Amino acid sequence: MESLEETFKALAIARRVHPSEPTYILDVALQSSPSSAALVAVSCSNRAVRLHQRETLGLQAEFKGHTGPLCGVRFGHASPALLYSGSADGTLRCWDTRLTGAHAAQVFRSDPAHAFCSFDVSRSGVVLCAGTERVGEDSFLVFWDSRKPEGLLGVYSESHSDDITAVRFHPRVADRLASGSTDGLVNVFDVSQGGEEDALITTCNSDSSAAAICWAGVDGEQLLCLTHDEGLHLWDVGRPDSDDPLTLLSANDARMLLPLPDDTCQSTTPDDASPLDYFVGGAWLEEAGQLLVVGGARRGGLRLLDCSAQGLRVIGSMPDGHSATVRCFTWEPEGGALLTGGEDGQLLQWKAGATELQGGKRDVLKSSSALQLKARTHRTHHSKRNNTQHTHT
Template sequence: MADSDIRHLFEQLNLTEKTAFSLEKTKEDYILDISVQERSNTLAATSSNKFIRLFSYSNLATKGSIEGHSGLITGVKFANTESDILFSSSEDKTIKCWDVRTDLKKPVSVFEGYEESNNIFTSFDVSCNDRVICAGCAQNKKSEDVHLLFWDRRGKELLGCYSDSHQDDITQVCFHPTEPDTLSTGSTDGLVCVFDIGQPTEDDAIVLTLNSESSVDKIGWHNNNLYCVTHIDTFYLWDIKKEEDLLVLTDIKDSNNLQGKDSIEYLIDGLVINDKLHLVAGTHSGSLRVLDVSGDSPTVIQSLTGGHTSTVRCCLWSDNMLVSGGEDSMLCLWSHRKTIPKQELKGKLKVKKSVTRKAQPY
């Protein structure tokens, strides 16, 4: 798809659905993570209230709720090959597997770690063939070790761990979308590591160690390229097949293109849309900006306003629609359908007071 076609695709996006994660005014339920399964038309979202809620992806109608963790939920992810299977990780030292066709009272399976690791799971992912689950941990304050744990999803047993590649909390775990043995991880130590987990030892498995020079917020794959968004709003893109060539380095504070009406205050995540990588940024008042990062400096190709009233924490592109979740406890769906009339919005939503941005939601 040509750049002009992608620009036109974004220009046609409207706010078509909007729903509150929680209707309890007393709670500031930051939406922290979302996952979509197109085949079952299901969206899973988790927030700082330790719940997982399920919605219809096409219209954000509520489909169910999971109250299966006692600690903060740090990630949700649908299986890649089974449309009704959902995984969740938590600081309660478990990763749980759910079948969304059930009453959601009991998980299908539970994955736990070693006694030697603290098992505070801060991020996780599932390989593209759904055979391996990998979770990153917070640093063990006693031993100062930082563990990556691996499970066989089919057999449910713990396969092993890596403990020498990071020196601080692991913030991101991300398998390659088509190569089941290729794994990337990011940490507050500033390192982004790439592993071939088919190798027998951690020393053999580590392929690359990249330095973002700041705490890592998000990482993701675009073909053979690996991108990274840091907590100080820098964006890196590396070609890992060409001696880790740095293709793009962007610091939004130094970009002349992101001023005035196109100004942004933070970066959210990368999005691969029609095989092209874009970057999503925002303002603390709730506006979203979609950035083209293919040139010498990022440029805004579309602004999305009217959905959120506070900082957006996560976003996801699927089936030519964008869904976003924020600190205002709102999920917003942006598509090519007709914009929601204001009177319909008033009927669907209970107004919730905007909250200020915090470093942590808990």
């Protein structure tokens, strides 16, 4: 862990990609290939998916076809050449990164009323799951067989009552799925059990609107939830039948868990005096046995945090680089690189001791679709489930 933390402390910008037009970067995914030609995918606010070469960040291809805002990108685990993207247009699209054609290799749909705001691909690569926005009084988890474009496997409709903002398959257990919603609930399912009621293993309550979830822990027995109002919750979901409390760490405003900082990430302007304004997301670092949480300041500075049951601890600060809110990140363990993207449209590659090979920091570029991307006022609803047997707070 010490060597990785030393790496984090020494991170500096190695490369950056400037946008050619005012476009936010919303999500980033890394191809699981040891090849030097491995790819990085980013989803953009102009509804395009861009492919970059992992090492140089050179643009390799751009895929267009979605007609609504994108909700993420994922490479296939079993077939890394396949790239999936999800959208509020009600489709998941599968792109073959070996081909440069403009058309998706497969398109997955469900009910025409469904608008997707999250999705994921199972570890086996066989099952796809997407979470919908609320439709009337309902919201849905939709499942497909990835081998069949028309292979709709089923729908869960009773476990959430508002937009399903996060869907994550377990990194090792193929049938384990977690979902988070603006209704405040985070559910864990065993999707091999068939019916929704039988599949639900446990429910945790974030008491707010779930923004992101992440599997963590040496055996993947923990679940991290970050909320839209900067709350943080870490639960032990590996023993749902235990009488022990599930909550390992809980804070309605996790920014308060950090000590008063130095000036490394602090702006000189009064309206941006906070050293940590928001959380970007979390990632379990297998090689270090460590849960990484990334937070940011409005002006673009970043902080790398170690998260555990003992709280949050700063393990790295990057005050310069982005000029606006950072939306996404991914850690590349093979090359020891951190990739970040945000509302300034820039894709940055950070490496220990690096010297930037390209131009410097840019001012924020306002996207023409910025209004569509502003967080909606999140509604608060009670779960449609009244079965307290599975509910833990």
